[in-house]
């Protein structure tokens with residue numbers, strides 16, 4: 360092991376910023392991160408061993424105790440559940456003779472759950488040693504069980520088990536065809552840097568990762584920051600359950616995405632870029648490395664790009680199973696080899712980002728759109744969409760519809776039109792924007808896809824009338840409790856209490872007072888959490904409490920429900936109380952009440 364670690368650290372140039380990539384390789388070779396490896400890493404990278412241990416403990420794909428030689432994880436997205444995930448994982452456990460969350464006695468296999476793996480259009484999905492498994496069913500599980508029991512190397516497993524489809528079902532201006540390689544950079548060199556930024560401004564492009572910040576403004580801020588070293592980062596963490604469009608863009612439009620990053624580098628003066636790729640998309644890693652290689656060969660990356668005298672190169676960094684790392688400041692921490700804990704903002708990454716230097720962090724789709732705008736001009740983009748939402752949005756559609764997959768719609772399209780297009784019927788509601796977004800009921804289908812009305816980074820999950828909405832809320836509430844990074848009390852305690860309180864109600868042990876306390880807790884978690892995760896963790900509860908209080912009412916213990924008790928009135932009081940400023944004290948009180 361000593362030699363292995365020496366060679367590994369040398370490969371990563373003794374840089375502690377590469378800690379995640381180093382740990383990934385150790386985990387993959389030893390099924391865990393052994394103590395002696397940590398000691399050796401600490402010496403070679405010159406960082407405290409306790410820092411390495413906290414990183415190992417933070418990321419869900421690293422372990423201090425061995426996992427199986429075949430580490431099986433099943434995706435826990437609501438769409439996987441809708442496709443029968445629960446009975447499939449039980450079947451896996453029975454066939455493989457291993458309990459969920461455990462390693463089999465012979466050490467050959469382990470089985471567990473993992474957050475959404477980004478395959479909601481082809482689930483139930485899973486991972487084996489980090490590689491995506493799709494369309495799991497009983498015959499596939501039988502096949503996988505045999506392969507594992509015969510200890511067949513993954514390289515010899517049938518490719519069909521790992522087949523990932525793009526499922527592009529509606530192409531608009533961005534998805535219709537790839538831009539010619541280098542076309543955006545040539546257009547930029549012809550037009551000039553300032554003029555290209557002006558075109559981007561004219562296009563009205565807003566970030567596609569959720570927050571919708573004006574892209575040209577972000578690039579301008581970074582270019583004006585006082586520092587000679589700048590960075591460009593592409594956020595391909597795509598952890599919001601129900602989102603998988605970046606996976607498709609990176610599979611089929613990687614050149615466009617890298618071209619957008621190179622464009623940004625030229626405009627901002629950056630010489631180094633990173634693609635932060637979620638660990639669940641390991642299957643894309645080699646292909647993306649070969650696209651980067653191709654671009655270097657073609658003079659579109661590395662030194663003296665297109666003979667214009669500017670240098671820029673891109674490295675790929677794989678994540679290790681932490682949804683919070685999609686938040687931009689957390690992503691930067693992770694890129695620096697640290698635990699995924701959000702920074703205080705301001706200062707923002709445009710002035711203090713990677714290694715404290717000015718950094719642009721943009722979503723995959725944003726970079727791709729920027730490249731297309733450089734080729735076709737700002738007006739080409741701005742003529743589509745609404746006043747405040749220009750262009751089109753690429754959606755990942757899944758759930759109860761005949762044609763799950765990727766769709767590109769002009770902003771302003773109604774939810775009804777989207778549902779018609781994807782073959783949804785008998786629809787009860789739609790989760791727009793994933794668990795951190797909004798649940799809309801069948802009375803709201805005339806609302807529009809736009810920043811003015813319903814914003815989404817891309818997740819669009821359809822539910823028909825056969826679904827129990829409280830099961831959906833439970834899945835989302837558990838997701839947030841699992842993914843909270845634990846840094847701040849309102850979210851760490853709040854998400855755990857939301858989960859506990861909701862489970863109590865759904866299991867029929869709750870009183871009307873518990874529903875009121877649940878709503879209070881929602882407001883406290885939302886209003887006092889440090890970052891976007893905690894601030895949106897209560898959204899599934901709040902949006903459904905508001906729309907369907909009667910569903911919560913039905914779950915209450917009969918005994919607690921006094922005739923004439925006004926649950927709506929009590930909830931309104933809770934909403935008023937939530938506005939008070941003594942929130943932290945209150946949260947502590949509720950916490951104590953639940954111990």
Ligand SMILES: Cc1cc2nc3c(=O)[nH]c(=O)nc-3n(C[C@H](O)[C@H](O)[C@H](O)COP(=O)(O)O)c2cc1C
Nearest residue numbers: 566567568594596597598685686687721722725891
């Ligand atoms: C908990 C959390 C998770 C996020 N996950 C992602 C993600 O996976 N991909 C992404 O592009 N943005 C994500 N974001 C938004 C980023 O913080 C950031 O706004 C975005 O990368 C900026 O790029 P854009 O301007 O192109 O949208 C997340 C935000 C939060 C709070």
Ligand code: SF4
Nearest residue numbers: 844846847850890893
């Ligand atoms: S809100 Fe949650 S995820 Fe964000 S910093 Fe606090 S504990 Fe971490």
